Amino acid sequence: MSAVPAGSAEALLRVDQVSAGYGLMPVLQGLSIEVRAAEIVALVGSNGAGKTTLLRVLSRLLPCTGTLRFNGQDLLPMTPDQAFGHGLVQVPEGRQLFDRMSVQDNLLMGAYRRHDKAAAAQDLERMYTLFPRLGERRRQLAGSLSGGEQQMCAMARALMAAPVLMMIDEMSLGLAPVVVDQLVEVLAQIRQHGVTVLLVEQDVQVALGAADRAYVIESGQVTLDGPARALVDDPAVQQAYLGG
Ligand SMILES: Nc1ncnc2c1ncn2[C@@H]1O[C@H](COP(=O)(O)OP(=O)(O)O)[C@@H](O)[C@H]1O
Ligand SMILES: [Mg+2]
Incomplete structure (x- = not known):
């Protein structure tokens, strides 16, 4: 992985006094968190x-104001x-899978940006160990999975991005x-x-x-x-x- x-x-992630919103509506108002x-x-x-x-x-x-540091770098720009x-990889709310693609193709999409293709192929097998149900359903269309299986697929796809x-x-x-x-x-x-x-x-x-x-x-x-x-x-x- x-x-x-x-x-x-x-800290791996440091969010300090961050404010953001939509148009004129403020949502985040000086929020600070850290993740180690x-x-x-x-x-x-x-x-x-x-x-x-x-x-x-x-x-x-x-966009936001404040400080965003991730892994020793300034995330802001x-x-x-x-x-x-x-x-920094997100598993979005609602999973947002490619419904008409197979489980396996969804997972491979997660790795599209990687250059270490051999390691990505190994990670694919690891995903099927981590989520045996996905292994059983690797050829099935993602849209036909149960809600829980879809969440597994979304998490596995994110993990494929390393x-x-x-x-x-x-x-x-x-x-x-x-x-x-x-x-x-x-x-x-x-x-x-x-x-x-x-x-x-x-x-x-x-x-x-x-x-x-x-x-x-x-x-x-x-x-x-x-x-x-x-x-x-x-x-x-x-x-x-x-x-x-
Ligand atoms: N795209 C958007 N445009 C305008 N307002 C939004 C948008 N997305 C979320 N909001 C508003 O921002 C506030 C925070 O929403 P959100 O971050 O989705 O909350 P949470 O994820 O905690 O439920 C809410 O008042 C919501 O209505
Ligand atoms: Mg939400």
């Missing part, structure tokens, strides 16, 4: 809090293609708990291979169960952050997001 940047004290190498960090918050907007900013699809080339940081938007949305558990297990394996994960979730329970640390976002600002295990027990999180 990919390499962790060697021995740097700097090989962490699973969750970004949680209600619908409309600005989570997807932050991912658009990180993918450089949306990069184009989406450059950010992708540096290993990401340094994989950003997943609403991984669990619409999926059965048993499938979500499988995906969370895969995240742990991905991380063992050195891929860092930024997990965006409306489902706070899922997010805090999967992540090492989490940020709670409200109205484009971080209102709480800490180890996921501590946030689960936080009365404010319990009351606002966990029905406690």
Whole structure:
């Protein structure tokens, strides 16, 4: 899959005082987060809090002010293609597969930018080990997969790009708990291979169960952050997001 940047004290991703919006409407308002190498960090918050907007900013699809550092470089002036080339890879909400292409061709599309074709071929086989259901369905059209299988396919396609940081938007949305558990297990394996994960979730329970640390976002600002295990027990999180 990919390499962790060697021995740097700097966080892999640093978002500092970032503001962005659509037209005159501000969405992110001085938001700051950090993701360290090989962490699973969750970004949680209600619908409309600005989570997807932050991912658009990180993918450089949306202009912003503030500081964006990724893997020792200034991310701010990069184009989406450059950010992708540096290993910032997004699994978009709704999966956005090529429905009329096979599972395998979707995965190969993920690797289109890579020059290490031999390693990419090995990664393809690794994806089928990581997601055995995709292996069984490699010739099937992506559009005919179940929701859970489509999410697996979208994650595998992103992994085929050899990401340094994989950003997943609403991984669990619409999926059965048993499938979500499988995906969370895969995240742990991905991380063992050195891929860092930024997990965006409306489902706070899922997010805090999967992540090492989490940020709670409200109205484009971080209102709480800490180890996921501590946030689960936080009365404010319990009351606002966990029905406690
Ligand atoms: N393309 C867009 N144009 C205008 N406003 C948008 C657009 N996308 C999102 N918004 C608005 O920005 C705010 C944050 O949205 P979003 O980042 O999608 O939130 P989240 O992902 O946390 O649900 C919402 O008020 C939403 O209506
Ligand atoms: Mg969203």
